[in-house]
Amino acid sequence: MQVEIKRENYACNKKMCSENDAYSKMDHLINKIIEKEGFIQYKIDKKCISTNGGNYLGELSEIDVQGKTKDGDKVLNIFVKKMNTGDEMKIISIPNAYMTELFFYKELSKIFHELQEEARVPLNKKYWTVKSYDESEKDLILMDNLSRKGFITPDRMDVVSLQFAEKAIQELAKFHAFSFILKEKRPEYFEKRIRTMKSPFKPGKDWDGFVQNILKTTIKFVDENLKERVENYSVNIEKKYLNYYEDKKTQRCLVHGDYRPNNVLTKITVSTSTFYVVILTARIAEK
Secondary structure (H helix, E strand, C coil), X not given: CEEEEECCCCCCCCCXXXXXXXXXXXXXXXXXXXXXXXXXXXXXXXXXXXXXXXXXXXXXXXEEEEEEECCEEEEEEEEEEEECCXXXXXXXXXXXXXXXXXXXXXXXHHHHHHHHHHCCCCHHHCCCCCCECCCCECCEEEEECHHHHCCECCCCCCCCCHHHHHHHHHHHHHHHHHHHHHHHHCHHHHHHHHCCCCCCECCCHHHHHHHHHHHHHHHHCCCHHHHHHHHHXXXXXXXXXXXXXXXXXXXXXXXXXXXXXXXXXXEEECCCXXXXXXXXXXXXXXX
């Protein structure tokens, strides 16, 4: 077997990548994928991705594997998300968020696929998810790099188009609908694996301050005739929000938890004027 490995220095605008700790583990997982895919000759290119503030739960990398198998040339484009191992965030449990995301990619998304196959959902109506690799672990998630297939993510500071907003809400509605489908079609699974999910948010003074800061910023941009109404509605909103997640009496529904434009992949096919949307599941929880 001939191997050529080109190592980058993981330079990016926001220094988030290192050459030790979990990266030796990442190399091990990539090698397992290479072996499983049957490569007999290959080279590896690695590149750190600058998040520019768009991702605060992990370090992102692209890994391209190009080489030969017994069946001919083959290329793998892998997107890697490594859990931040520095200071724990005060308002959210990062390990909890990663375990939930891993649960979605390795287990729940496969059940979504089974349910859609059983219902014979047409291809153009299906809920699509990013392919993930079974080699993913609790602190390293490996997925198909859809940017190599023409998908892009909007900048988090950009105002999205009406077309984007409409399609993104449609896909989110499909995601929510699976809660009710699971309860009907897989009731035992729903009770054991869905209803028991916990919110990753941490109650306390840091959470209260975080919510109040968001509220103050929001009120600045509300029309004057609506400000009092919003302020009245927002009394104790930090507690209302957590209760909304934790109320055992209400219907349980899967929610995304971080549904921002930069967690949505989009692609436009010019020849057919088709607008594709794929949701990146950052952290799901029950409400």
